[in-house]
Amino acid sequence: MCGRIEFTLTERMQRALRDTLQIDAAWPEHQELRPTEQATFLTHSGTWTVQSGRWGLIPPGMDLQAAKKYATFNARIETVERSKSFKEAFRAGGRCVLPLSAFFEWPNKVKVRIARPDDRPLLAAGLWSQQDSSDGPLVSCTVITRPPTEDLTDVHDRMPALLLTKDLDTWLSAAPSQAKAIAMGSWRPGLLTVTPAS
Structure with a gap:
């Protein structure tokens, strides 16, 4: 499972999002997010839109x-x-992408931080939804998970379904079978480092 994510985009991460996705936003900063807290995610309909919603799909x-x-x-x-x-x-246009700086796990009850060593953002496949409520629109999201790549099998039996930039369009708009395949296979071993976390 992926129960802790980090959203602290460094200047280099923000520059990567500007250069690759043409997203220039005033990003919020969350050191470590827990389920039910507000998470930032991206949707795409011609252009990218930065949204925020409850981490835990409704x-x-x-x-x-x-x-x-x-x-x-x-x-x-x-x-x-x-x-x-x-x-x-x-199935109905609710796929999204969550830009993360890292995610956390607890192998052998020891907390570790998992991130890219080149200080680029992680792009995790996700889903989002919007419901009407008496208090206005209720926006929510979830992180898609998959079995771990070979280099992370000792960390946990699940990991976020991370996407390479070239595979974003397939995840967001392709037929369900293609989207599932890309979420399962986009990420490759050897792209992440695992370090002790406080």
Whole structure:
């Protein structure tokens, strides 16, 4: 599972997003995010849009109180098409991308930080949804997970479905079978470092 993410975009990360995706935004700073907190994600419809929503998808027809009973902060790519919580977002234009500076795990109960050594952002596949509520639009998102690459098998049995820049369009707009394949296979071993975290 991916239960802690870091969103602290360095200047180099922000420059990479400007250069590769033409996104120039005033990015919020979150040292470490936990499920149900506000996460930043990107949607694409001609141009990129920076959005923010509850980390823990609220499925269509469900209100926030009901959603609190379920752990919807991760969606397994293997079952996303069949899941009652996630299948509608996956099929109906609800795919998104979460730019992260790192994510955290606890192998052998020791916290580690997993990030790129070249100080570039991680682009994680995600889903998002927007529900109407009495307090206005309720926006939420989730992180797609997959089995780990070979170099991370000792860290955890799951990892975020990280995407290379060249595969973003396929994740966001291709047919479900193609999107699933790219989420499972875009990322390669050897691109991340694992270091002790406080």
